[in-house]
Amino acid sequence: GDSVTQMEGPVTLSEEAFLTINCTYTATGYPSLFWYVQYPGEGLQLLLKATKADDKGSNKGFEATYRKETTSFHLEKGSVQVSDSAVYFCALSDRNSGYSTLTFGKGTMLLVSP
């Protein structure tokens, strides 16, 4: 079955540091890939997505590139802010579910200190 593996957290960084959160996946065919973010006390929000190989999703300074050859979708940001502190979830949907339901990784907590 489908699965998503993320690096375990928490990831602790100082403000303006470079961020990478690794995500790899196992899926049938060509899944769509997503990063969701959950800020403290809030619901899940879509951060970015990519629907085919070599696509780059980007939003709020975050980027992730769909790498089919390495089955990866790593999240990066060049300079993190304290306000980026949150839990980040990598997810996929594929044709087995009609590209509807999402399979999530376990989440990676990011803590950014001033």
Added chain:
Amino acid sequence: GAGVSQSPSNKVTEKGKDVELRCDPISGHTALYWYRQSLGQGLEFLIYFQGNSAPDKSGLPSDRFSAERTGGSVSTLTIQRTQQEDSAVYLCASSLGTGTDTQYFGPGTRLTVL
């Protein structure tokens, strides 16, 4: 416009009791999803409704769990004879359609079974 809303925000119940959790999707969204977020299992898909089609119940963990969606809008997730392992945050999401449409999540209902 209004986002996805869920009620109650918190529910504490005793083992063996039945509970009902409610989700109001974004107006006009035809697809509705229930997920469960727990410490041990991460985010898991439970059930999915699309328009008037039969729901995809493949993620329901046992026959104590059921859900309905009335009039293609509001949905209720019912857990019968609750167990302590049912304690989790139950998340509802809706999307305009299926495929790669963005899923918008509600704030969740935190269920605690004593």
